[in-house]
Amino acid sequence: MKSPLSFNLRNNLFLAPMAGVTDRPWRQLCRQLGAGYAVSEMAASNPMLWLTDKSTRRLNHDGEVAPIAVQIAGSDPAMMAQAAQFNIDRGAQIIDINMGCPAKKVCAVAAGSALLKNESLVIQILEAVHQVCAHNQVPLTLKYRTGWSLNENNALRIAQLAQQIGVSMLTLHGRSRACGFGGQAEYNTIAQVKQAVKIPVIANGDITTPEIAQHVLNLTQADGLMIGRAAQGNPWIFREIEHFLQTGKKRAPPTLEEAHHTLLNHLEDHFRFYGEHTGKLTARKHLKWYLSPIIGCKHSFLEQLMNTESTRCQFKLVDAFFNSWRNSGQYEFKPQQHPSSFFPTNLTTHFETLAA
Numbered sequence: 001m002k003s004p005l006s007f008n009l010r011n012n013l014f015l016a017p018m019a020g021v022t023d024r025p026w027r028q029l030c031r032q033l034g035a036g037y038a039v040s041e042m043a044a045s046n047p048m049l050w051l052t053d054k055s056t057r058r059l060n061h062d063g064e065v066a067p068i069a070v071q072i073a074g075s076d077p078a079m080m081a082q083a084a085q086f087n088i089d090r091g092a093q094i095i096d097i098n099m100g101c102p103a104k105k106v107c108a109v110a111a112g113s114a115l116l117k118n119e120s121l122v123i124q125i126l127e128a129v130h131q132v133c134a135h136n137q138v139p140l141t142l143k144y145r146t147g148w149s150l151n152e153n154n155a156l157r158i159a160q161l162a163q164q165i166g167v168s169m170l171t172l173h174g175r176s177r178a179c180g181f182g183g184q185a186e187y188n189t190i191a192q193v194k195q196a197v198k199i200p201v202i203a204n205g206d207i208t209t210p211e212i213a214q215h216v217l218n219l220t221q222a223d224g225l226m227i228g229r230a231a232q233g234n235p236w237i238f239r240e241i242e243h244f245l246q247t248g249k250k251r252a253p254p255t256l257e258e259a260h261h262t263l264l265n266h267l268e269d270h271f272r273f274y275g276e277h278t279g280k281l282t283a284r285k286h287l288k289w290y291l292s293p294i295i296g297c298k299h300s301f302l303e304q305l306m307n308t309e310s311t312r313c314q315f316k317l318v319d320a321f322f323n324s325w326r327n328s329g330q331y332e333f334k335p336q337q338h339p340s341s342f343f344p345t346n347l348t349t350h351f352e353t354l355a356a
């Protein structure tokens with residue numbers, strides 16, 4: 001795969017931006033374990049929201065390896081341009097525009113994937129943000145869906161418009177806005193877009209195993225792959241896909257020892273980043289993602305873990321659990337491969353909460 005941007009990347013495997021998930025500790029962990037690139041959670045374009053705790057955390061890129069890619073979302077071209085400049089001033093080396101998020105909260109104000117319905121607004125936003133990016137010599141990328149609905153697929157037209165305006169790379173999630181996260185992602189549109197433009201195209205949607213990764217690359221001829229949900233609880237997936245694409249052979253999952261260390265390091269980093277109260281609450285989802293595929297989501301240990309009083313307790317419990325696990329020889333550490341089953345059936349509601 002050729003490198004999609006003018007940065008030296010370890011590979012062309014991208015961690016997908018996921019609001020409420022891809023915080024700095026998680027991005028750093030995925031990159032250590034093989035992701036060549038990681039996009040931050042979306043930052044609001046509305047300046048009124050820039051000083052909240054959440055936004056301040058999202059603007060924190062301390063210790064992150066280049067390139068620092070920041071995603072912005074909104075519907076007002078001038079505000080989006082301002083948001084791009086604000087983030088560039090705080091270290092963003094790539095600006096990514098979100099036209100892929102189906103959350104009602106985002107779509108109600110015609111942002112995220114709702115923008116796909118209004119091509120003239122798409123043009124205005126891309127032009128306004130591109131002007132700022134070009135002035136700062138920062139590449140602009142676009143993440144989007146195949147269209148507003150299955151019957152309104154304008155992925156090709158949006159790709160051509162974006163290329164014309166000066167967008168440097170496209171990431172296409174093979175679903176329409178109306179599909180939410182239902183059904184299977186379709187890769188034919190991604191293949192058509194790849195054929196139609198000269199700028200790099202990254203394929204996204206339902207890439208959950210090394211074999212699927214290879215299949216999607218063959219089918220679309222994309223310049224890279226973006227992986228979201230399959231990395232939850234399984235940050236090792238990046239090196240596993242990398243190994244498979246390079247050698248055609250499967251790489252073994254992490255040993256219990258390595259998983260033990262990875263989880264504890266992740267927790268430490270997570271707690272440092274969020275502090276005691278938010279740290280304890282936000283670590284829970286990661287712990288569930290890591291552990292429930294192995295011990296089952298109803299295991300009493302998970303319940304205990306979800307009800308701990310402090311980050312210290314959470315940390316000690318996980319440590320003790322791994323120690324006793326090793327002694328019992330009862331379980332193997334096999335992270336999840338098919339994460340969709342861990343989501344509530346109504347994913348859009350889940351999304352609303354995370355994007356809030």
Ligand SMILES: Cc1cc2nc3c(=O)[nH]c(=O)nc-3n(C[C@H](O)[C@H](O)[C@H](O)COP(=O)(O)O)c2cc1C
Pocket residue numbers: 016017018019020021041042071098099100101143173204205206207226227228229230351354
């Ligand atoms: C919890 C969650 C939050 C997400 N947040 C964002 C976001 O902030 N911006 C965005 O462009 N896409 C967002 N997405 C979409 C993902 O980036 C990705 O396009 C989608 O999950 C499909 O990839 P996957 O099948 O590998 O998960 C989110 C997805 C999930 C599950």
